[in-house]
Amino acid sequence: xxxxxxxxxxxxxxxxxxxxxxxxxxxxxxxxxxxxxxxxxxxxxxxxxxxxxxxxxxxxxxxxxxxxxxxxxxxxxxxxxxxxxxxxxxxxxxxxxxxxxxxxxxxxxxxxxxxxxxxxxxxxxxxxxxxxxxxxxxxxxxxxxxxxxxxxxxxxxxxxxxxxxxxxxxxxxxxxxxxxxxxxxxxxxxxxxxxxxxxxxxxxxxxxxxxxxxxxxxxxxxxxxxxxxxxxxxxxxxxxxxxxxxxxxxxxxxxxxxxxxxxxxxxxxxxxxxxxxxxxxxxxxxxxxxxxxxxxxxxxxxxxxxxxxxxxxxxxxxxxxxxxxxxxxxxxxxxxxxxxxxxxxxxxxxxxxxxxxxxxxxxxxxxxxxxxxxxxxxxxxxxxxxxxxxxxxxxxxxxxxxxxxxxxxxxxxxxxxxxxxxxxxxxxxxxxxxxxxxxxxxxxxxxxxxxxxxxxxxxxxxxxxxxxxxxx
Amino acid sequence: xxxxxxxxxxxxxxxxxxxxxxxxxxxxxxxxxxxxxxxxxxxxxxxxxxxxxxxxxxxxxxxxxxxxxxxxxxxxxxxxxxxxxxxxxxxxxxxxxx
Numbered sequence: 001x002x003x004x005x006x007x008x009x010x011x012x013x014x015x016x017x018x019x020x021x022x023x024x025x026x027x028x029x030x031x032x033x034x035x036x037x038x039x040x041x042x043x044x045x046x047x048x049x050x051x052x053x054x055x056x057x058x059x060x061x062x063x064x065x066x067x068x069x070x071x072x073x074x075x076x077x078x079x080x081x082x083x084x085x086x087x088x089x090x091x092x093x094x095x096x097x098x099x100x101x102x103x104x105x106x107x108x109x110x111x112x113x114x115x116x117x118x119x120x121x122x123x124x125x126x127x128x129x130x131x132x133x134x135x136x137x138x139x140x141x142x143x144x145x146x147x148x149x150x151x152x153x154x155x156x157x158x159x160x161x162x163x164x165x166x167x168x169x170x171x172x173x174x175x176x177x178x179x180x181x182x183x184x185x186x187x188x189x190x191x192x193x194x195x196x197x198x199x200x201x202x203x204x205x206x207x208x209x210x211x212x213x214x215x216x217x218x219x220x221x222x223x224x225x226x227x228x229x230x231x232x233x234x235x236x237x238x239x240x241x242x243x244x245x246x247x248x249x250x251x252x253x254x255x256x257x258x259x260x261x262x263x264x265x266x267x268x269x270x271x272x273x274x275x276x277x278x279x280x281x282x283x284x285x286x287x288x289x290x291x292x293x294x295x296x297x298x299x300x301x302x303x304x305x306x307x308x309x310x311x312x313x314x315x316x317x318x319x320x321x322x323x324x325x326x327x328x329x330x331x332x333x334x335x336x337x338x339x340x341x342x343x344x345x346x347x348x349x350x351x352x353x354x355x356x357x358x359x360x361x362x363x364x365x366x367x368x369x370x371x372x373x374x375x376x377x378x379x380x381x382x383x384x385x386x387x388x389x390x391x392x393x394x395x396x397x398x399x400x401x402x403x404x405x406x407x408x409x410x411x412x413x414x415x416x417x418x419x420x421x422x423x424x425x426x427x428x429x430x431x432x433x434x435x436x437x438x439x440x441x442x443x444x445x446x447x448x449x450x451x452x453x454x455x456x457x458x459x460x461x462x463x464x465x466x467x468x469x470x471x472x
Numbered sequence: 473x474x475x476x477x478x479x480x481x482x483x484x485x486x487x488x489x490x491x492x493x494x495x496x497x498x499x500x501x502x503x504x505x506x507x508x509x510x511x512x513x514x515x516x517x518x519x520x521x522x523x524x525x526x527x528x529x530x531x532x533x534x535x536x537x538x539x540x541x542x543x544x545x546x547x548x549x550x551x552x553x554x555x556x557x558x559x560x561x562x563x564x565x566x567x568x569x570x
Contacts, residue, residue, distance in 0.1 A: 018511060025554075026496040026508045032558040035495060035507050039551040042514065049517055053524050065523050068533045072519070072540030079541075080549030084556065095553055096506045101514045103546040109539035117532045118525065124475045220505050226512040233484070233518040234476055244485035245514040251489025252508055259496055262561040348498045351493055353501035362560035373498065 005054035010048030011241040017041035018245055022252055023336055040414060045241055068201050089363050090320040093357070094150040097143045097219050104139025107132050107229035108196070114236050115192060117241050119362045121428055123334075126187065128235030133192070134199045141203030142222050149207075150215055158210070164275070169205045186303040206272065214271045216349070217260050221268075224253025266411075279290075292435065296447040298456060301423050302463035308385035312377065314414055315357045316350050318391015318426065324454035325364035328390065331461050332366070338469045343370050345377045345414050347395035374414055381418035389424040391453050397438045408436060422446040433463065479486025503557045516543035 013404050018041045024034025053059050061069075080099070087095045111132035119125070148154040227249030234242025246305040261268050305311065313332065319325060332342045350357045355459065358371060372380075379386070389396055399406040400413040416422050417440055424446060440446055449456055496504055523536035 025504045035554045068537040072537035076541035076544030077548040080545040082548040084552035099546045102542040105513045106539045106543035113535040147566035182549045223509045236517045237521045243481045247485030249512040251486045255493045358499040
C-alpha cells in the first residue's frame with residue numbers, strides 16, 4: 001500500500017482525536033481522559049510522519065537525522081516533564097505562559113531554518129514563512145514577558161502607562177510591516193533579522209504595559225497566536241495535519257479568550273490597549289482614603305464563627321500566595337463538625353487565572369459540591385452569618401456596582417457586604433491588583449484581620465479548638 | 473499540496489476550532505488553556521520534517537533539533553501539567569465520604 005495513503009489515514013485519526021480531546025476538555029466529566037486522548041493523538045501524528053518518510057522510496061531517514069531527532073526529543077521532553085512535575089500549583093499561569101512561548105519559538109525556528117536553507121521560492125511558502133516568523137516572535141517574547149511578570153521578576157514600568165507607549169508600539173509595528181512587505185518582494189538576510197527583532201520587540205512592548213489581573217486573557221490570546229504560528233509552519237512544510245491542528249487551537253484559543261473577557265466584563269481591546277486599571281482610575285480620581293477601618297483579633301473572629309450557622313469563604317490570590325489552602329480546609333472541617341454550613345464562593349477571575357481557585361481548593365481536597373459559582377451564591381449572602389474573605393480584593397469591591405465612575409464599574413462581583421459580618425483576612429491595607437480602594441473595608445459590618453492568611457488560619461484553628469468547636 | 477487545498481484545510485480547521493468550545497465552566501478554563509497550548513506544540517511535526525529533509529546540512533539539522541526540543545518541551549510539559557491539574561478534580565466525593 002502507498003505510504004502517503006497510510007499517513008493520510010493516520011493523520012485523519014489524529015485530527016479526529018485532537019478535536020475530541022479539545023471538546024472533551026471543556027467538560028468536567030471527560031476532561032482527564034480527553035487530555036490523554038489529545039496526547040495520544042500527538043504521539044500518533046509522529047508515528048504517521050515517521051512511517052511516511054521511512055516507507056517512501058528514495059526518502060528514508062539518515063543516521064545523522066536520527067541522531068538529531070533523538071537529541072531534540074530527549075532534551076525537550078525531559079525538561080518539559082521535569083518542570084511540569086515539579087512546578088507548584090500556584091504558579092500554573094506562568095508555567096503555561098512559558099510552555100506557550102516555547103511553542104512559538106519552535107515555529108519561529110522552523111521558519112528561519114527553511115528560509116535560509118530550504119526555500120523553494122514560491123510565493124505561498126514565502127508568505128507563510130514570514131507569517132510564521134512574525135507571529136512566532138511575538139508569541140515567544142510576549143509569553144516570556146507574561147511569565148516574568150506573573151513570577152514577579154518584572155513589574156509594570158511607569159513609562160509603559162503613558163500614552164507614549166502607543167506611539168512606540170505603533171512605530172515598531174510599522175517597522176515590522178515594512179520589513180514584511182520588503183521580504184515579500186525580495187528575501188535578504190538583514191531584512192529577515194530586522195523582522196525577527198522588530199516583532200520580538202513588538203511582543204514585549206504590547207505585553208509589558210498589561211496589568212497582572214488581565215494576564216490570563218493575554219496568555220490565552222498568546223496561546224491562540226501560537227496556534228496560528230503552527231498553522232503557518234504547516235503551510236511552510238506542507239503539512240495538512242499541522243494546518244488543521246494549528247487553526248483549531250488558534251480558533252479555540254480565541255473563543256476561550258472571549259469567554260474570559262466576558263467573565264471580567266472587559267473587552268479585548270481595553271485589555272490590550274487600556275493599560276492597567278489603576279492608571280485608568282488615576283484619571284478618574286476614584287481612589288480616596290479609608291475612613292472607617294475596623295480591625296479585630298483572631299479571637300473575636302473565632303467567637304463570631306462559633307456562633308454562626310452559615311459561613312461563606314471567598315478565596316483569592318492571597319490564599320494561593322500564602323499556600324494556605326490545606327489550613328483553610330482544616331478550619332472548614334472543624335466548622336462543619338459543629339454543624340455550620342460552609343461553602344466557597346468562587347469568582348470567575350479570582351486568582352491570576354480563571355479556575356485558579358478551583359485547582360487550588362481541589363488540591364486541598366475541598367469537596368467539589370461546596371464550591372459555588374458567583375451567580376449561584378450571590379443570592380445566599382443576605383442569609384449568611386459570616387463571610388471570610390481570604391486574600392481576595394477586587395472581586396468583592398462593591399464599587400463595581402455602586403460607583404459609576406469606578407474603573408471596576410460593571411464588573412460582576414460577589415455581594416459579600418450583604419452578609420451579617422464580613423472578615424477580611426489580609427496582610428495590610430495595600431490595594432488589590434486593580435490598585436483601587438475597596439469600599440468594602442469601610443463598611444460597618446466589615447472587620448479586618450491583619451496577617452498572613454496561613455498564619456491567621458492556623459491561629460484561628462487553635463482558637464476554635466479552645467472554644468471547643470469541632471471537638472467531639 | 474496546492475494552495476487552494478491548503479487554504480480549505482485552514483478554513484475548515486478554524487471553523488472546527490470555533491465550534492469545539494461553546495460553554496466552558498470556569499473551573500476548566502485553566503486546564504483547557506493548558507491543554508490547547510500543548511496541542512499547539514504540534515509544530516514538532518514541522519521540526520521533524522525539517523530534520524529529516526535536511527540530509528547532511530549541519531546548521532539545518534541543529535536548528536531543526538533545537539526547534540524540536542522547544543516543541544516537545546511545550547507538548548510534554550503541557551500535557552503533564554494539564555493532567556496534574558485535572559487529577560485534582562477527579563478525586564472528588566467518593567473519597568470524601570470516608
